[in-house]
Amino acid sequence: MLNASLSPSAGGNPINPIVHPVADPFAAVTGHAGLIASEFCYKKEEEIYGEDEPAEYVYQVISGAVRSYKLLSDGRRQIGAFHLPGDVFGLESGTAHRLAAEAIIDTTVRLVKRRSLEHAAGVDVQVARKLWAMTTAELRHAEDHMLLLGRKTAMERVATFLLEMDRRLAVAGMMALPMCRRDIGDYLGLTLETVSRALSQLHAQGVLGFSGARQIVLRNRQSLRKMDA
Amino acid sequence: MLNASLSPSAGGNPINPIVHPVADPFAAVTGHAGLIASEFCYKKEEEIYGEDEPAEYVYQVISGAVRSYKLLSDGRRQIGAFHLPGDVFGLESGTAHRLAAEAIIDTTVRLVKRRSLEHAAGVDVQVARKLWAMTTAELRHAEDHMLLLGRKTAMERVATFLLEMDRRLAVAGMMALPMCRRDIGDYLGLTLETVSRALSQLHAQGVLGFSGARQIVLRNRQSLRKMDA
DNA sequence: CGTCCATTTGAGGTGGATCAACCCTAGTGG
DNA sequence: CCACTAGGGTTGATCCACCTCAAATGGACG
Numbered sequence: 001m002l003n004a005s006l007s008p009s010a011g012g013n014p015i016n017p018i019v020h021p022v023a024d025p026f027a028a029v030t031g032h033a034g035l036i037a038s039e040f041c042y043k044k045e046e047e048i049y050g051e052d053e054p055a056e057y058v059y060q061v062i063s064g065a066v067r068s069y070k071l072l073s074d075g076r077r078q079i080g081a082f083h084l085p086g087d088v089f090g091l092e093s094g095t096a097h098r099l100a101a102e103a104i105i106d107t108t109v110r111l112v113k114r115r116s117l118e119h120a121a122g123v124d125v126q127v128a129r130k131l132w133a134m135t136t137a138e139l140r141h142a143e144d145h146m147l148l149l150g151r152k153t154a155m156e157r158v159a160t161f162l163l164e165m166d167r168r169l170a171v172a173g174m175m176a177l178p179m180c181r182r183d184i185g186d187y188l189g190l191t192l193e194t195v196s197r198a199l200s201q202l203h204a205q206g207v208l209g210f211s212g213a214r215q216i217v218l219r220n221r222q223s224l225r226k227m228d229a
Numbered sequence: 230m231l232n233a234s235l236s237p238s239a240g241g242n243p244i245n246p247i248v249h250p251v252a253d254p255f256a257a258v259t260g261h262a263g264l265i266a267s268e269f270c271y272k273k274e275e276e277i278y279g280e281d282e283p284a285e286y287v288y289q290v291i292s293g294a295v296r297s298y299k300l301l302s303d304g305r306r307q308i309g310a311f312h313l314p315g316d317v318f319g320l321e322s323g324t325a326h327r328l329a330a331e332a333i334i335d336t337t338v339r340l341v342k343r344r345s346l347e348h349a350a351g352v353d354v355q356v357a358r359k360l361w362a363m364t365t366a367e368l369r370h371a372e373d374h375m376l377l378l379g380r381k382t383a384m385e386r387v388a389t390f391l392l393e394m395d396r397r398l399a400v401a402g403m404m405a406l407p408m409c410r411r412d413i414g415d416y417l418g419l420t421l422e423t424v425s426r427a428l429s430q431l432h433a434q435g436v437l438g439f440s441g442a443r444q445i446v447l448r449n450r451q452s453l454r455k456m457d458a
Numbered sequence: 459c460g461t462c463c464a465t466t467t468g469a470g471g472t473g474g475a476t477c478a479a480c481c482c483t484a485g486t487g488g
Numbered sequence: 489c490c491a492c493t494a495g496g497g498t499t500g501a502t503c504c505a506c507c508t509c510a511a512a513t514g515g516a517c518g
Binding site: 070072073074076077078080092093094098099121122123125128129131132133135136138139140142143144145146147149150151152186188189229 | 299301302303305306307309321322323327328350351352354357358360361362364365367368369371372373374375376378379380381415417418458
Binding site: 382383419420422423426441442 | 505506507508514515
């Protein structure tokens with residue numbers, strides 16, 4: 001069934017509230033190198049690329065949300081990152097994607113051919129520098145996430161998650177989570193039940209408020225920061 | 230926790246500066262760019278740099294072993310990577326180290342100033358490409374490790390660890406682990422007791438043999454690969 | 459030969475997983 | 489417009505893999 005939410009107002013917020021330390025990554029690179037960027041839409045739950053698949057494109061989320069993940073042979077899943085409007089994903093310096101990517105909700109992306117970027121990086125050292133910086137940002141997130149997965153308690157993980165999502169997608173003090181409890185669990189190395197219990201406990205403590213399971217208002221960021229260890 | 234500008238001369242012992250000839254990742258970059266590399270020694274347990282400290286140098290292990298880690302405020306530690314002879318570590322595209330680094334045993338490193346590398350990358354796009362590729366390799370390891378920390382059982386983690394160390398430091402079918410059980414636990418998100426019990430169980434099953442707690446020979450890699458999920 | 463740690467092993471506790479209802483709500487069709 | 493339904497979410501009861509605490513053992517080094 002086709003879906004009407006090709007409109008950018010459906011899921012994510014098309015106006016990215018992040019103050020970029022530099023200009024928009026894609027714009028910086030594509031503008032500088034005069035590359036062609038196209039747009040493309042994926043429906044909810046649609047695969048964008050698979051693990052170990054050749055990396056033909058690099059993507060930027062325009063609207064919607066994407067999960068990057070790895071699977072074990074028996075189906076256990078680890079989500080390495082959520083990609084929200086403005087985020088670049090699928091960037092590889094090699095020829096294959098190391099994680100799979102799927103649209104969580106209906107999602108529009110901008111994309112450029114990886115080869116074009118590689119070519120631009122070979123011509124313009126500023127482009128090369130930017131690509132390196134983007135990979136470094138991903139690495140930093142992965143390093144923080146290893147600490148979370150290896151050493152934090154369930155409540156600390158959920159507190160970290162809420163603060164991350166608040167920072168990345170809160171609008172007017174409220175966040176509209178695009179992902180379900182199972183996705184959150186697979187991101188945090190927990191079960192969906194444990195995530196739900198932690199959120200319920202925070203709700204009971206007045207740390208957060210709900211307007212529907214995925215609409216959350218943080219009422220006490222300071223106590224979340226303390227839990228975050 | 231000394232200032233990074235003093236780091237190499239403050240703690241370790243300087244050796245002779247050299248221009249390195251060999252064809253390894255570091256030499257590929259430093260040799261290509263004609264950079265000066267110095268050698269330096271750290272004693273067992275000595276800090277090489279701290280978390281969030283300015284990144285003045287990039288390092289390559291010549292001999293010995295290094296651990297990179299993050300700490301929580303109460304002392305819980307997550308080791309993100311072990312660096313063994315040949316490995317480059319401390320490479321940052323920003324200005325600060327994201328993890329702390331310590332010598333596990335007496336260690337000799339080769340080092341170059343980060344600014345020199347940055348300069349070389351600004352002049353030679355091949356150098357820039359190589360730096361990006363090295364960061365990508367670190368990211369790949371971190372992504373694999375997130376899957377381990379978030380979703381693997383204790384036995385699967387230990388099996389993965391043994392296969393990784395076997396690949397990276399086995400000589401004549403035997404590996405001499407430089408790190409203690411606590412380090413292994415902090416790498417795998419387990420306690421040292423759980424690591425010890427898993428190794429004992431593998432020993433009892435004949436999957437591995439000991440010659441002292443840190444000298445291990447793998448007798449059945451295939452069964453380890455199966456456990457690795 | 460004795461001291462000091464690292465390691466192993468044992469016993470018991472527990473945080474989060476598992477299994478199982480139940481509830482809520484958005485979407486559907488009447 | 490409302491009743492129905494399906495899938496996501498919550499909550500409860502129980503389990504168990506791993507942690508914690510404790511003690512014994514072993515190996516390296518003076």
